Amino acid sequence: MKFYETTYIVHSALQEGRLNDITESINTFVKSAGGEILYSDNWGRKKLSYMIDKQKYGTYIYFQFKILDNSHIKNLKIEFEHNPNILRSLIVKIDEVDVFEKKKQEEEKKEISKIDKEPKDEKLEENSSSKKE
Amino acid sequence: MAILGKSKICPFKEDSRLIKKINYKEHKFLKKFLTDQGKIIPAHVTGVSAKYQRMLTKEIKKARILALLPFIVDPREN
Numbered sequence: 785m786k787f788y789e790t791t792y793i794v795h796s797a798l799q800e801g802r803l804n805d806i807t808e809s810i811n812t813f814v815k816s817a818g819g820e821i822l823y824s825d826n827w828g829r830k831k832l833s834y835m836i837d838k839q840k841y842g843t844y845i846y847f848q849f850k851i852l853d854n855s856h857i858k859n860l861k862i863e864f865e866h867n868p869n870i871l872r873s874l875i876v877k878i879d880e881v882d883v884f885e886k887k888k889q890e891e892e893k894k895e896i897s898k899i900d901k902e903p904k905d906e907k908l909e910e911n912s913s914s915k916k917e
Numbered sequence: 918m919a920i921l922g923k924s925k926i927c928p929f930k931e932d933s934r935l936i937k938k939i940n941y942k943e944h945k946f947l948k949k950f951l952t953d954q955g956k957i958i959p960a961h962v963t964g965v966s967a968k969y970q971r972m973l974t975k976e977i978k979k980a981r982i983l984a985l986l987p988f989i990v991d992p993r994e995n
Contacts, residue, residue: 791942791983833987842984846942874983876941 787822787880788857789848792864792873796829796841806869807845813863819851823884836871848883925964939972941979944986950977955990 794806811821824847832842851857857875864873929935938946950958950965950973957977960970980986 793983832984833981834984836984844983872983874979876979 785850785852785880786854787848787850787878787883788875789846789878789882790860790873790875791844791846793832793836793842793844793871795869795871796839796843798843798869802869803843806867810863811847813860814849814851817851817856817859818853819849819856821847821849823848839871842871848878927964927966927969929969930966936969939969939976941976941983941985944980947973947977947980947986951986953990954992955987 792810794803798806807824811824814821824845827844827846829841829843832840836842861873861875864870929939935946941947950963952958957974960967965973977986981988
C-alpha cells in the first residue's frame with residue numbers, strides 16, 4: 785500500500801453545494817481506482833500569494849489516501865486538469881507515519897485512559913468517608 | 918561562514934522538534950527563511966546546515982506552487 789496526500793485549490797465563488805459535488809466526484813474517482821481515503825479537511829477560503837487565473841482567493845481542500853496500484857496517479861492528475869473549477873493541485877508521496885487519522889485516534893485513547901482513572905479515586909474517597917462515619 | 922567570522926548554530930540541530938515543521942503546509946514557519954522580496958535566504962547567512970537547507974528549499978518550492986508562499990514580492994506594492 786502506498787500513501788499519498790493531495791491539496792487542490794477550488795475557485796472561491798463555489799459555495800457548499802457545488803463544492804461538495806466537486807469533492808465527491810474526486811472521492812469517487814479515487815475509490816474507483818482502488819484507493820481508500822483516510823483523512824480529508826477543508827482549510828477554507830484563503831488569499832493567494834499571487835493571482836491564479838485572475839483570482840485572488842481560493843478554497844483549499846486537503847486529503848490523504850492509500851492506493852495499491854500507483855499507475856492511477858497520472859489519471860488523477862489529468863482529472864484535476866479537466867475540471868475548470870480546480871485551479872491548482874499537488875500530489876505528494878508520504879510515509880505511513882504521517883497519516884493524520886492515526887494520530888487523532890491515539891490522542892483520543894490517551895484522553896479515555898485519563899477519564900478511566902478518575903472514578904477509582906472517587907471510590908476510595910467514598911470508602912474513607914464511610915469508615916469515618 | 919559569515920563574512921564577519923561569527924559562526925551561527927543551525928536551529929534544527931539545536932532544537933530537533935523544529936524538523937517536523939519543515940513541511941510545505943507550515944507556511945508561517947517557512948516564511949522566516951525568505952527575504953522581504955520572497956527569495957530564499959542562503960545558508961551561510963542563516964547558519965542552517967546543508968542537509969536541512971536542502972529540505973527547506975524543496976518544501977518552499979512546493980509551497981510556492983500552491984500559492985502559500987510567493988515567488989517574488991514587488992516592494993513597490995506597499
